Structures are given as structure tokens and as C-alpha cells.
Amino acid sequence: xxxxxxxxxxxxxxxxxxxxxxxxxxxxxxxxxxxxxxxxxxxxxxxxxxxxxxxxxxxxxxxxxxxxxxxxxxxxxxxxxxxxxxxxxxxxxxxxxxxxxxxxxxxxxxxxxxxxxxxxxxxxxxxxxxxxxxxxxxxxxxxxxxxxxxxxxxxxxxxxxxxxxxxxxxxxxxxxxxxxxxxxxxxxxxxxxxxxxxxxxxxxxxxxxxxxxxxxxxxxxxxxxxxx
Numbered sequence: 001x002x003x004x005x006x007x008x009x010x011x012x013x014x015x016x017x018x019x020x021x022x023x024x025x026x027x028x029x030x031x032x033x034x035x036x037x038x039x040x041x042x043x044x045x046x047x048x049x050x051x052x053x054x055x056x057x058x059x060x061x062x063x064x065x066x067x068x069x070x071x072x073x074x075x076x077x078x079x080x081x082x083x084x085x086x087x088x089x090x091x092x093x094x095x096x097x098x099x100x101x102x103x104x105x106x107x108x109x110x111x112x113x114x115x116x117x118x119x120x121x122x123x124x125x126x127x128x129x130x131x132x133x134x135x136x137x138x139x140x141x142x143x144x145x146x147x148x149x150x151x152x153x154x155x156x157x158x159x160x161x162x163x164x165x166x167x168x169x170x171x172x173x174x175x176x177x178x179x180x181x182x183x184x185x186x187x188x189x190x191x192x193x194x195x196x197x198x199x200x201x202x203x204x205x206x207x208x209x210x211x212x213x214x215x216x217x218x219x220x221x222x223x224x225x226x227x228x
Contacts (some may be wrong), residue, residue: 062087066098066163069155069199070110071148077200078151078158081108095131095160095167096123102155113155115142121176129168130191131160137175139182146185153186154195161194169193 064087069078083101088094099120105112119136126132133156143149157170169191173179180189 064094066101067159068098068102068106069113069158069162070102070106071113071151071155072200073109073111075200076147076151078113078155078198079110079200081106081110083107091164091166092122092124095125095133095164096120098159098163099123099133099135099156102159113152114139117141125167129166131167131170132173133160133170134173134176139172140174140179141183143183149181149183149185151198153182153188153192154198157192158194158196158198 063084065082065084067080068083070081071077072079085097085101088097103114103116103118103120105116115138117138119138121134121136123131123133139152143152153172156172160167160170171178171191172182172188174182178189180187182188
């Protein structure tokens with residue numbers, strides 16, 4: 001008995017053959033289209049990269065507001081001056097930047113408390129909250145008496161303890177070594193606490209801009225007794 005394909009079978013076969021031919025003819029065009037699409041997407045990805053770099057740069061440029069202590073121009077005391085400084089996640093690096101700003105001097109006409117030649121060699125903080133500030137020997141030059149030396153010392157001590165809660169006391173070193181005094185008068189043989197009694201009577205701390213670290217009031221400590 002001879003078998004003959006039905007009309008439906010013939011139509012199905014013809015349809016499959018036509019579909020196969022269409023796929024074969026369209027494959028090169030589809031391949032070129034996909035290649036072009038991928039190539040077009042690559043510049044977009046490259047254009048997106050600068051955005052990430054800008055975000056990273058913005059994060060690296062974070063700043064904080066701190067209160068620095070300089071000598072008053074019209075009285076024998078300290079005056080607070082607000083300053084924006086670069087932010088650092090490392091406390092020692094942050095404190096070093098603050099002391100560096102003291103060395104740079106006032107931006108509002110107050111009297112500098114440290115010689116401009118002073119170098120901040122290092123600053124580190126112990127778990128007990130003692131900040132060791134290592135200054136170059138130039139820090140011991142330029143003072144003209146025990147009171148000026150007292151203001152130089154406490155401009156550093158107050159600037160660090162008022163702005164940073166983790167810092168409870170400050171000890172000043174010279175050229176990587178402990179020192180008895182900065183210039184022969186104030187006892188630096190032990191860590192010092194803040195002394196807010198050295199502020200002039202007219203001193204009023206300006207309101208810190210939004211985003212600045214909240215100063216922590218430090219218990220006034222007695223000024224280091226001048227050495228005889």
C-alpha cells in the first residue's frame with residue numbers, strides 16, 4: 001500500500017522550510033545588530049565612570065568645623081576662632097590637621113600662638129584619651145615670657161580637647177622626646193587638661209555651622225604652674 005503525505009503534512013513541511021530559510025537569511029543581520037548594540041553601550045558605561053570618580057572625590061573632600069584658640073589682640077587671653085578643616089577617619093591625622101591650622105595662624109587678625117616655622121611631626125592618641133603632640137624645636141622659639149608660653153601651650157590643649165570627645169588630656173613633645181617645658185616656664189612633664197579660664201572675658205564662641213562636630217565642654221583645669 002503506497003503512502004501519500006496528506007495536504008496538512010505538506011503545508012507543515014513547506015512552512016518549516018520557509019522558517020528555516022528566514023532564520024538563515026536573518027542570522028548575519030541579527031549578529032551585526034547585536035554587535036552594534038554592545039558597541040553602543042560601551043561608551044555609556046565609560047561615561048558613567050567619571051560619575052563614580054566624582055563621588056569618590058566628593059567623599060575625599062569632606063570637612064568639619066572646629067574651634068581654634070589664638071591669643072587675643074586686646075587682652076592677655078585666648079579667643080576662639082572657627083575654622084573648616086579636612087575630615088579624616090583617623091583621629092591622629094585629624095588632630096594633626098588641627099594643630100597645623102594653629103601653626104598657620106589666625107584668619108581674623110588674632111595673634112598666633114605658635115611660630116610659623118613650627119612643624120607638626122606627629123600626633124597620636126592612646127586608648128586612655130591622651131593625645132601626644134610632637135612638635136619640632138621651632139615651637140619653643142619666639143615666646144616672650146611665661147604668660148605667652150602658657151597661651152601657646154593651652155591653645156593646643158584647648159583646641160584638641162574642646163573639639164574631640166576622645167581626647168581628654170594632651171602632652172606636648174619636642175623633636176620626638178618628652179620635654180619639661182616649651183620655653184622654660186610651663187611644666188610639660190605630664191599630660192594637661194583644658195583650661196577655659198584662659199579665655200578673655202569678651203570671648204563668645206560663635207555658633208557652629210550645621211554639620212560641625214559638637215564641642216564637648218571640658219572641665220576647667222588649673223593652669224600649669226610656671227616653673228621658677
